[in-house]
Amino acid sequence: MRIILPRTPVLRRFFSTTPRCLLDSPLDLAYTRHDPPSPPKQPKPPMIIMHGLFGSQRNNRTFSKVLAQQLLRPVYTVDLRNHGASPHNPTHTYTSMSIDIEHFLTHQLQLSVSRTKPILIGHSMGAKVAMTAALRNPTWYSGIIPLDNAPVDAALKSDFGNYVRAMQEIESHTPALTKQSDADAILAKYESNIGIRQFLLTNLMKDPSSTDKKTLIWRVPLNILAKNLDNMADFPYKDPEEARFEGPTLVVRGGESRYVADETLPVFGRFFPRFEMVDVKGAGHWVVSEAFEEVVGAVVEWVRRVVDLDQDLDG
Incomplete structure (x- = not known):
């Protein structure tokens, strides 16, 4: 396992503003590589x-690790911009994040994407990044797996607005x-699910600039993420006639989730004509944590049956 942090300019991200020249430039992302045993x-x-909002x-x-x-x-697991150990930037859209992923593949990993054709997996916000990236460069990827999000403009559920208000408090x-x-006691006023609160609390850290070294900061x-919540509800592609990904696509949705409604399925079919869907019964939006074994099983079966077979035929 290799944990890679962005280069030096990024390491100052908590306490400095983003240079003007970086506002429209792709960012180096922090990432970890997990290798198979053999x-x-x-x-x-x-x-x-790719993770979701606040992940x-x-x-x-x-x-x-299990998939590897x-x-x-x-x-590879990555920290998308404005999350984890990756740099902060006022621009936070699906297009900017997909450009970061393109930069990550071609410059940080120095992959020849036309030959390696990676698979993109993303949950929630990360699912829309994966779909945006595939529509931007349809020949780059051997498959995509959006987890519980759809390629449509849809208002974020009120939960995320509540999370922002709790975090601001x-x-x-x-x-x-x-x-x-x-901090958890404050979050509990807004969210009763302890698992979700623990997820949000992973964003807390000790402020190294504080005199006591104990003060907690996010x-x-x-402020950037709060201002960009509307962008997270958006999807940059509106017309399937203008962009389409013909590669295999596995849509995984929680059976109890509201993020992939039945009426979005025809839209999936127009943007991603080779899509298959797995309904995970009993799971909500946090489908991987709620039904880990079922999601792993579905992903592994589909990659072996569809993506690896496509690669063998191409080879």
């Missing part, structure tokens, strides 16, 4: 896993909080 003789396309690559550590082991290929608390339990730039 690589196959015939190299297989790598997988790139980070650490949410996908177990998921990526079972599918015998390197799996924690950020502005006087005196500044030094205990995660106190790792994510809360």
